[in-house]
Amino acid sequence: MAGVKLESIVKRYGAVQVVHGINLDVDEKEFVVLVGPSGCGKSTTLRMIAGLEEISDGQLTIDTRVMNRVAPKDRDVAMVFQNYALYPHLNVADNIAFGLRIRKESKDKIAASIKEVSGILGLTDYLDRRPADLSGGQRQRVAMGRAIVRDPKVFLFDEPLSNLDAKLRTQMRAEIKRLHKRLGATSIYVTHDQVEAMTLADRIVVMNDGRIEQLGTPMELFLNPANTFVASFLGSPPMNLVKATLGPGENGPTAHFAGQSMPLAPLDALQNRDGDEVIVGIRPEYVDVATAEDATQVQVNLELVETLGSEALLHATLAGDPFVIKAETQGNAAYLQKVTGFTIKPEMLRVFDAATGHAVPGQDRQAA
Amino acid sequence: MTVENVDKPVETSSFAQPTRVQRIVDHLKREWQIYAMLIPLVIWLLLFLYKPMYGLQIAFKDYSIFRGITASPWIGFEHFHTLFGSEQFVRALRNTFIISFYTLVFGFPMPILLALMFNEVLNQWFRKSTQTIVYLPHFISSVIIAGIVITAFSPSAGIVNTVLGWFGADPIYFLTKPEWFRPIFIGTGIWQEAGFQSIVYLAAIAGVSPTLYESAVVDGASRWQMMWKITIPSILPTILIMLIIRIGNLLEVSFEMIILLYQPATYETADVVNTFIYRQGLQSGQYDFAAAAGLFNAVIAFILVMGANSISKRYSRTSLW
Amino acid sequence: MANMNLYSRGDRMFVWLNMFLIGVFALSTLYPFIYIAAISLSTGFEARAGNVVLTPVELTFAAYKYILVEPAFWRSYLNTFIYTIGGTLMSLAFIIPGAYALSRPQLYGRRFWNLMVAFTMWFNAGLIPFFLNFRDLGLLDSYFGIIIGFAVNGFNVILMRNFFEGIPQSFEEAARMDGANDFQVLWKVYVPLAKPAIATVALFCIVSRWNGFFWAMVLLQDQDKVPLQVFLRHTIAKLSDDQEFSDTLFTQAYSAETVTAAIIVCSIIPVLLVYPFLQKYFNKGILLGGVKE
Numbered sequence: 010m011a012g013v014k015l016e017s018i019v020k021r022y023g024a025v026q027v028v029h030g031i032n033l034d035v036d037e038k039e040f041v042v043l044v045g046p047s048g049c050g051k052s053t054t055l056r057m058i059a060g061l062e063e064i065s066d067g068q069l070t071i072d073t074r075v076m077n078r079v080a081p082k083d084r085d086v087a088m089v090f091q092n093y094a095l096y097p098h099l100n101v102a103d104n105i106a107f108g109l110r111i112r113k114e115s116k117d118k119i120a121a122s123i124k125e126v127s128g129i130l131g132l133t134d135y136l137d138r139r140p141a142d143l144s145g146g147q148r149q150r151v152a153m154g155r156a157i158v159r160d161p162k163v164f165l166f167d168e169p170l171s172n173l174d175a176k177l178r179t180q181m182r183a184e185i186k187r188l189h190k191r192l193g194a195t196s197i198y199v200t201h202d203q204v205e206a207m208t209l210a211d212r213i214v215v216m217n218d219g220r221i222e223q224l225g226t227p228m229e230l231f232l233n234p235a236n237t238f239v240a241s242f243l244g245s246p247p248m249n250l251v252k253a254t255l256g257p258g259e260n261g262p263t264a265h266f267a268g269q270s271m272p273l274a275p276l277d278a279l280q281n282r283d284g285d286e287v288i289v290g291i292r293p294e295y296v297d298v299a300t301a302e303d304a305t306q307v308q309v310n311l312e313l314v315e316t317l318g319s320e321a322l323l324h325a326t327l328a329g330d331p332f333v334i335k336a337e338t339q340g341n342a343a344y345l346q347k348v349t350g351f352t353i354k355p356e357m358l359r360v361f362d363a364a365t366g367h368a369v370p371g372q373d374r375q376a377a
Numbered sequence: 378m379t380v381e382n383v384d385k386p387v388e389t390s391s392f393a394q395p396t397r398v399q400r401i402v403d404h405l406k407r408e409w410q411i412y413a414m415l416i417p418l419v420i421w422l423l424l425f426l427y428k429p430m431y432g433l434q435i436a437f438k439d440y441s442i443f444r445g446i447t448a449s450p451w452i453g454f455e456h457f458h459t460l461f462g463s464e465q466f467v468r469a470l471r472n473t474f475i476i477s478f479y480t481l482v483f484g485f486p487m488p489i490l491l492a493l494m495f496n497e498v499l500n501q502w503f504r505k506s507t508q509t510i511v512y513l514p515h516f517i518s519s520v521i522i523a524g525i526v527i528t529a530f531s532p533s534a535g536i537v538n539t540v541l542g543w544f545g546a547d548p549i550y551f552l553t554k555p556e557w558f559r560p561i562f563i564g565t566g567i568w569q570e571a572g573f574q575s576i577v578y579l580a581a582i583a584g585v586s587p588t589l590y591e592s593a594v595v596d597g598a599s600r601w602q603m604m605w606k607i608t609i610p611s612i613l614p615t616i617l618i619m620l621i622i623r624i625g626n627l628l629e630v631s632f633e634m635i636i637l638l639y640q641p642a643t644y645e646t647a648d649v650v651n652t653f654i655y656r657q658g659l660q661s662g663q664y665d666f667a668a669a670a671g672l673f674n675a676v677i678a679f680i681l682v683m684g685a686n687s688i689s690k691r692y693s694r695t696s697l698w
Numbered sequence: 699m700a701n702m703n704l705y706s707r708g709d710r711m712f713v714w715l716n717m718f719l720i721g722v723f724a725l726s727t728l729y730p731f732i733y734i735a736a737i738s739l740s741t742g743f744e745a746r747a748g749n750v751v752l753t754p755v756e757l758t759f760a761a762y763k764y765i766l767v768e769p770a771f772w773r774s775y776l777n778t779f780i781y782t783i784g785g786t787l788m789s790l791a792f793i794i795p796g797a798y799a800l801s802r803p804q805l806y807g808r809r810f811w812n813l814m815v816a817f818t819m820w821f822n823a824g825l826i827p828f829f830l831n832f833r834d835l836g837l838l839d840s841y842f843g844i845i846i847g848f849a850v851n852g853f854n855v856i857l858m859r860n861f862f863e864g865i866p867q868s869f870e871e872a873a874r875m876d877g878a879n880d881f882q883v884l885w886k887v888y889v890p891l892a893k894p895a896i897a898t899v900a901l902f903c904i905v906s907r908w909n910g911f912f913w914a915m916v917l918l919q920d921q922d923k924v925p926l927q928v929f930l931r932h933t934i935a936k937l938s939d940d941q942e943f944s945d946t947l948f949t950q951a952y953s954a955e956t957v958t959a960a961i962i963v964c965s966i967i968p969v970l971l972v973y974p975f976l977q978k979y980f981n982k983g984i985l986l987g988g989v990k991e
Binding site for chain 3: 086087091094096108159
C-alpha cells in the first residue's frame, strides 16, 4: 500500500485548461472521495492518476515514485469503471483472472486468487456465468473483484455506483466501505453524489471548475464549508443561503434582509462592517420551527410540507427565495402546517462574504 | 486540519515537464503497436489504390510499355481532344447517363414500395419466406444472372419467346436488338437488387415508434391511411439520403453486367464509358487513351459524390461515410 | 396489431391484395431459378425447341454428366474456393488491425489516416491504371495477386472502424490497466466484442470473392487459375458461339442451353447452402455500414 501525491497537476486539451493545478496528498490506506458537479475535472484528475490521460503539468507521485511518464500497467493501480467494462465474452472467473493471465501468473496462483476474491465478494456461485446473466449488483462486484485480485497499491473508482438503482446503491455503498475496512487499501473515489462522498470518505475533496474548492473530513466540510459552493453542494437538503446586509443590533452584528433581522455570532471579522453585503448560510436541520405564538422568529411563507416519516421537509420562501426546513414530526405532522417562521442560535449560522463567497474567518466549529 | 481555500491557480509549475520530443518518444514507446497495426493497411492503400492515381498521368502522355509510365513523353490534352472527337466516346457517355437515369427512375422507387408492402404483411411466416426469396438474387453473381437472361431470352429455347409464341408472335432475337437492350438490362438490375435494397427502408420503418400506430388505430385510421400519414413521412429522411447517395453514384453503371450482355449489334444503346474503356484499353491496348476516358469519368464521379456528400451533411448532420 | 378480426373490411382487402402482390413478386424472383433447373434436367432437343416451361421435359442428367467430367470445371471450382477463403482471410488480416488503429483516439494523425481511407471511396484511378499497376507489380496470372490485390475495400474498413468506435473506450482502458498491450487488447477484447461486425465484413468478402469475375477475367490468362465464374463465362460464350456444337449435337441428350443451365445450377448450389447463414448477418450488416463519419 502506498500514498498518492498530486502536486500542481494541470490538464490541458490544446489551449483549453480543464484542471488548474491540483494539490492533494492521499495517505496510505486513506479513502479519499473527489466530488463535484459534472465537468468539474474530477474524472480527468482520476484518469491522470490512472495514466489514462497524460498529465500536462505538475507531478504525480505514487509511493515515492514519480509516475508522470509511467504507463498505466506499470503504475500498479486498479480501476473500477462506471460501466464496469466487464468483458461480455468471458465468464466471471475469466473476467477476474484476465489481468493475472495477461501478466502470466501461474495457473495455481490464478486459481487461488479467483477463489479468494470470489469468496470475499460472495461470487463463488456465479463464477461460470457471463456478465449478461448477472444482476447489476453482481456485475458491480465482479468489477471490484477484477480490481482486488491484482492486489494493487491504489484503487481508483470512477462513479462505480451511478448505474445502479437507488436501493442497490445504498447497499453497495456499505459493501465498498466494508471492503475498504477489510483490505485497508488506498482508494480514490470519484462521484457526483454528495451522499456517497459523505458516507464513504475519510476525506472529501470538493471540486468545481477544475479547482479544489475545499478538502477535509466529511464533518469538517459539513460544519465549516469554506465557501458558498461547498455549502450548497454538501448536505441534503443543502444549506439555505440568504442574502443580507450587516447592520447594528442589540447583541453585536446583525443580518438584515427583507425587513427582518437575525443576530449573528460576535465575530471579530464582522465588527465595524455595517452596510456590507453578506450571505447567511442556514442548515435546514439546525433550525427550530416557530408558530404564530412565538415572539421572536424569522418569518417565512410556508408553501408545502413533505412528510418523510420521523422527519418532514418544510418548503417555504424567505424574501422570495426558496427556503427549506427539516423538522422532526414526533408522530404528529399536523402542527407543522402552522409554522410561520423559525429561530436559530447565532453560532449555528455560517456567514459568507457576499463579494467573494468565502466564509468569514473565525467561525469554525469543532467536529466532534 | 484547518479550513482554508486550497484553490491556488497554477498556470506553470516548477516541475520539469518532458519536452515535445520526449512526449512523442513516450507516445511511440507506449503506442507503437497501434502504428504497427495501421502500417499494412496504409501500405496496401498506397500500393494498390494511390499508386494507380500516380499512373493516371498517362492520360496526358504518349504511353509506351517499354518506356514505362514516368519516362513516356508528355503530350498534353491530345487524348482528350481525340476523346471528345470520338463518336463512340460521346455515345458511351450519353448511354451512361441514359441508363443511369432510367435505372434511377424505375429502380429507385421499387425497394421503397417493396418495404412498404412487406410492412403490411401480418403473417410472419409469409413475410420471412418472401423476404428470403427476394433477397436471394443479390447474392448471385452477374455471370449467372447474365447466363439466366441469355437463356431466358434466347430466340429458340427461351421461355420469353415460348410465351410470345403462345400468342402467335414470331420469335424476337432480343439480345441483338438495340431497342431491347436497355429494358432488359434495367429490368434485370431491378429484379436482382430491389429486394435487397428494401432492407434499408425496412429498418427505417422498424424504427418508427409503435405508439404512433396505436394512437392512429384509436383514432380509427385505416391501414392505407396509416401508411400514407405515418410510415411514409417517417421514412422520408431515409428515402432522401438514399436518393442523394444514388445521385452521387449516378455514373456507377454495373458495367460487368453490360460486358456480359452486350454485343457489337447492341453497342449503339449498350456501350457505356467503362465498357468503352475496357475495350479500348484492355482489349485493344490503347492504355493512354483509355486512361484519359477513365480520368474524365472519375473526375465527374468525384464531383457528384462530393456534392451528394455535402448536401447530405447539411441535411442530416452526418455524412455518408 | 396482428388480430385480423379487429380490421375493417377495407383493411382486410388491402392486406390480402398486398399479400397477393408480394407473392407474385416473390414467385417472379424464384421462377428464373426453377426455369434454369428445369432446363438443366431436360433433353437438349426439348430445351432447344422451347418446350421447357416449369418442369423438366424428358428428365435426363446428360448435361450434368457432360459438365461434371470436365476437369476444367473442377479446377475452376477449386480455384474459387482458394480465392474465396484466401481472399477473405487476407481481407480480415488487413482490415481488423487497420480499422482498430483508425478507431483509437490516441492515434496521431487520425483524421489524416481516416481521410486516406475515405478518399479511395470517392476517387478511383480507374480500370487502366489499376491494371497497369498490377502488371508492373508482377502480379498478373498469380493466385497471390488476386488474393492480395482486392483485400481492402474502403467501405469495409469504415464499417469495421465504426463498430470499434462504438465499443466503449473503457474496455480498452480496463484491459490496459490490467496490463494488456495493444495487440492483446485487440485480440482478447475487441475482436470477441466485434464478432458481429467481423462476420458481416467476412460475409461481404465471401460474397464478392465468390461472385467476382471481371478482374479475374482481365488479370488471369492462365486457364488453370481462373475461378468458376470466369470458366462459366467462357463456357457460355463458347457454347453459344459454337455453331458446330449446337448443330451436330442438338438432337442429343444435351445442348448448349442445357449445359449452360447445368453449370449455373452447379455454381448456385454452394450459395444456396450457405444462404441461411448469410441471412443471419446481412440484415444487421447492411445497417452497420451505417451513416456516420
